[in-house]
Amino acid sequence: MANKISDETIEYVGILAKLELSGEEKENAKADMEKMLDYIDILNELDTDGAEPMSHVFPVHNVFREDAVSGVDGSADTLVNAPLKKDNSFKVPKTIG
Amino acid sequence: MAKQYETVIGLEVHVELATKTKIFCSCSTEFGGAPNTHTCPVCTGMPGALPVLNKKVVEYAMAIGLATNCEITRVCKFDRKNYFYPDNPQNYQISQLYLPIARNGFVEIETGSTKKKVRIHEMHMEEDAGKLIHDEWDDTSLVDYNRSGVPLVEIVSEPDMRSADEVIAYLEKLRTIIQYLGASDCKLQEGSMRADVNLSVREAGTEPFGTRTEMKNLNSFKAIARAIEGERERQIELLEAGKSVIQETRRWDDNKESSYAMRSKEDAQDYRYFPEPDLVPIVISDQWIDQIRARQPELRTEKLERYKKEFDIPQYDAEIITSSKHMADIFEAAAAICGKPKKVSNWLMVETLRLLKDHGMEPEDLRFSPENLAKLVSLTESGAINSSVAKEVFEKIFAEDVDPEAYVEEHGLKMVNDEGALEEVLKKVIADNPRAVEDYRGGKEKALGALVGQTMKLMKGKANPGLVNQKLKEML
Numbered sequence: 401m402a403n404k405i406s407d408e409t410i411e412y413v414g415i416l417a418k419l420e421l422s423g424e425e426k427e428n429a430k431a432d433m434e435k436m437l438d439y440i441d442i443l444n445e446l447d448t449d450g451a452e453p454m455s456h457v458f459p460v461h462n463v464f465r466e467d468a469v470s471g472v473d474g475s476a477d478t479l480v481n482a483p484l485k486k487d488n489s490f491k492v493p494k495t496i497g
Numbered sequence: 498m499a500k501q502y503e504t505v506i507g508l509e510v511h512v513e514l515a516t517k518t519k520i521f522c523s524c525s526t527e528f529g530g531a532p533n534t535h536t537c538p539v540c541t542g543m544p545g546a547l548p549v550l551n552k553k554v555v556e557y558a559m560a561i562g563l564a565t566n567c568e569i570t571r572v573c574k575f576d577r578k579n580y581f582y583p584d585n586p587q588n589y590q591i592s593q594l595y596l597p598i599a600r601n602g603f604v605e606i607e608t609g610s611t612k613k614k615v616r617i618h619e620m621h622m623e624e625d626a627g628k629l630i631h632d633e634w635d636d637t638s639l640v641d642y643n644r645s646g647v648p649l650v651e652i653v654s655e656p657d658m659r660s661a662d663e664v665i666a667y668l669e670k671l672r673t674i675i676q677y678l679g680a681s682d683c684k685l686q687e688g689s690m691r692a693d694v695n696l697s698v699r700e701a702g703t704e705p706f707g708t709r710t711e712m713k714n715l716n717s718f719k720a721i722a723r724a725i726e727g728e729r730e731r732q733i734e735l736l737e738a739g740k741s742v743i744q745e746t747r748r749w750d751d752n753k754e755s756s757y758a759m760r761s762k763e764d765a766q767d768y769r770y771f772p773e774p775d776l777v778p779i780v781i782s783d784q785w786i787d788q789i790r791a792r793q794p795e796l797r798t799e800k801l802e803r804y805k806k807e808f809d810i811p812q813y814d815a816e817i818i819t820s821s822k823h824m825a826d827i828f829e830a831a832a833a834i835c836g837k838p839k840k841v842s843n844w845l846m847v848e849t850l851r852l853l854k855d856h857g858m859e860p861e862d863l864r865f866s867p868e869n870l871a872k873l874v875s876l877t878e879s880g881a882i883n884s885s886v887a888k889e890v891f892e893k894i895f896a897e898d899v900d901p902e903a904y905v906e907e908h909g910l911k912m913v914n915d916e917g918a919l920e921e922v923l924k925k926v927i928a929d930n931p932r933a934v935e936d937y938r939g940g941k942e943k944a945l946g947a948l949v950g951q952t953m954k955l956m957k958g959k960a961n962p963g964l965v966n967q968k969l970k971e972m973l
Contacts, residue, residue, distance in 0.1 A: 416767055418581050455574055455772035461780045464552035467516050470523040475533035478541050478642065486632070488532040489639035492583045495629055 403437035405430040500737075501701040504729045505709075506664055506694060507618075507656035510671060511649050512681045513625065513689040514557045519646035520624050521548030521591065521776075526648075528687070532641035540624075540646030542587030547775055554648040555598070555779060557680040558622050559789045561650060562599030564674045564796060565617055571781050573598050575622075575773040583640050584626040592651075594770045597621035598779075604674070606666040615667050616655040625649050656695065656706065661722040668692060668718065673797050676822045682861065685716050694725060697742070698732045707732070708742040712756060714749050724749040728756060800825060808838035814846050821860035824849075830867030835874045844870060848888060852895050865898040873901040885958055886910045912961050916968070919952075919960060923972055926951045937973055945969060 410426050410433075421429060475488055484491040519526055522539035538546035562569050573596040577589040602617035625647040630639045652671065658664050672683040672690060683690040697709035712728055715721045727749075732742050747756040795803070797819050804815040819825045828845055832838035853860065873894060877887045882905055890910070893899045905911060913919065926948055927934055936944035945966070952965050 412767075416579075416769070456774070456777055458777065461572075461778045463549060463777050464555070465518075465523065465549045467518050467551050467553035468523065469518050469525045471525065471535075471537055473534045474524065474536040475531070477538075478533050478536040484637075486637075486639055488534075489630070489641050490533075490583070491632075491637050491639055493638070494631065494636050495583055495638045 402441065403434045405433050405437075502698045502729075502733050502736075503701045504659055504725070505656045505697050505699060505706055506658040506660075506725065507709075508652075508654045508658070508664065508667065509693040509695065509711075510652045510654075510668065511691040511693075512561075512652065512671075512675055512683060514554055514648040514650065515679060515681050516551055516553045516557070516648055518551055520551050520554050520622070520648035521646055524646065530643055532639070533643060535643040536645070540586075541642050542585075548591065550776060550779070551648065554622055555781075556789060557648075557678070558598045558620065558650050559781070559786065560678045560793060561652075561675055561680055562602065562620055563786070563790055563793065564678060565599075565602040565604050565620070565652070565671070567599035567602030567617060567620060569781055569786055570596050570598055570600060572596065572778055573781070574778040575776045576770045577773050578768040578770055580768060582626075583638065584629050584645070586627065586642060586645060590624060590626065591773055591776070592623035592770075593621035595772070598650075604667065604670045606663060606670050608660075608662045608666050613657075613663070615657045615663070618653045618655050620650055620652045623649050623651060656697075656709075661725040664692075664694070664721060664725060665718050668721070673820065673822070676861075677794060677796050677800075679794070679822075684861070685718070688716065691716070692721060694721065694728070696725060696728050696732070698729060698736070707736075708744050710742065710744065711746045712749050713746060713759070715751075717751075720749065720751040723751065723754055724756065727754060731756070797822075808832065808842070810838065810842050814842055817850070818842065818845055823863060824860040827863060827865075827867045827870065831871040831874070834868060834871035835878075837874050837878060840874045840878065841870060844874070844891065848891050849895065852892065863895075865894045869894050869898055869901055876901055876905060880961065881905070881911055883912050883959070883961060886912070910959060913956055913959050916964070919956075919964065919968055920972075922952055922955050922960075923965075923968055926955065927972065934973065 407426075410421075410430050413429075413433075414421050414426075479485050479488070479490065482490050513526075516526060518524060519535075519540055522537050524535045524537050524540055527535065539548055559569055573593065575591050576594045578592045578594070579589045581588055597619045599620040600618070602620070603614045604617070605612055605614055607613075625644050627640055627642040627645040630641065632639055654667065658667060668690075675681050675683050675690075681689055685691070692715055694712045694715060695709050696712065697707035699705065699707045710728060710732070712724050715724055728747070735742055743758075746759045748759045749756045801812075801815045801819045804810050804819065805812060810818075817824075818828050824845060828838075828841055831841045835841065849863070852858075853863075873887060873890060876882050876890075877884065882890065886905070890899075890901045890904055893904055894901060930948060930951060933944045933947045937948070948969055949962065949965050952969070953960055953962065
């Protein structure tokens, strides 16, 4: 395996993803990520000089909607699975003002 | 000698676009609905929901880009900005990082007598987040996703500003341009225009920038000016004490007139942007740009010049009237109806500005119709009412948009031009004020004023002052 994920990196990724991982889970995640990065490295074997960067594989562009309101009161559907609600709103632990 | 410091400021300005629907779904953007009523699976980030771009958002963004001298990016696309916060139901915001819709623009600002260019680094399209209301009673937050997915453009300037005055001139310039385009109402208080201030200080005459901070929660021009002054002083104090400025986001508290650091270490600023796979690229043709350009309305600078030429209005008056698109629209419509542009302009410049100031209102808040202002001008010009009555009627138009013809009729405010009736009153005034009469006859011109005043009072302000003067002189 060419790529190495450090302890600091896995710690940092855990914070960004809001995940609390046990020591064993961290080791497994490190091994998985290393494998993924190695796989992606295959691309480096290709000569990409002159190739345009691409973000979409389909030859489709300019898919638009017209600016017309359709839609009714969506609040019942939106809130149906809310663990906690109040005043037609989701209730969540207090966020910093 | 104390060191001299220079303030370096760049702005990130968010503007909510005036579309009827959200950026990626057909939910209404209307303000003030009950919580979560304007939501659907797309704007609440339900798994499997697919966004579809609102064409109007692209067209407004292009219009703003063109009006601020930007280059329009011919192939642009969206990216995901990843972060966790309850106002963001998808756990990412759809924005543009790599290929924003417009780049490399500028606007010209004027402070005092100096003109200067403020460069625009880039402008991108993105979606707004939901709103959090903090519940004091049970120490929780309530989340309303009605704002989630409302279209925004973010306009990022270069660090070209050096003072609060320049910042405000820049914001006013952007606001006027965008209002004229009809792309947003740009109300700072209501949050349809929001500015984040990036500020650093450096010793005067030195090249490298100091460490900057970003300040949020600035919702009036006054707050922006105070925050800039406060942050400049805070940074200079740190440097003078041999400490260094930390790059961070700070929240301005306008009541306390101070700021505090917002993010903790846990909220690392690493958004891991990547191309948004659910939205295909946007390709903008020459033809589309030409179409948008052809549709651009007359902007303020052009309007101002035209008013001076076409209506012979002084520079200062034209500046005031065109400072708000809404006021300019009222002016032009009223002038077209009554054919008296100078008179209309006078009503706007004097009484309207006075009443706006008295009520603490903005020109955008004017609610009277050009028809009623035009009627008032015609009533005054034809001599049907005198100027003091006209002022009284105007206050009614300003407050309730009354029809001045009906109002004057109903309250019997028409000017009395009946010479017989006037002579009767004058006889009484002359008889009741022998001293003033004597003074006048003895050569005291000023005494006439008192007699005119008495007459107007007896006729409840409806007399024609010119006629009163003339008749009085004859009878004395």
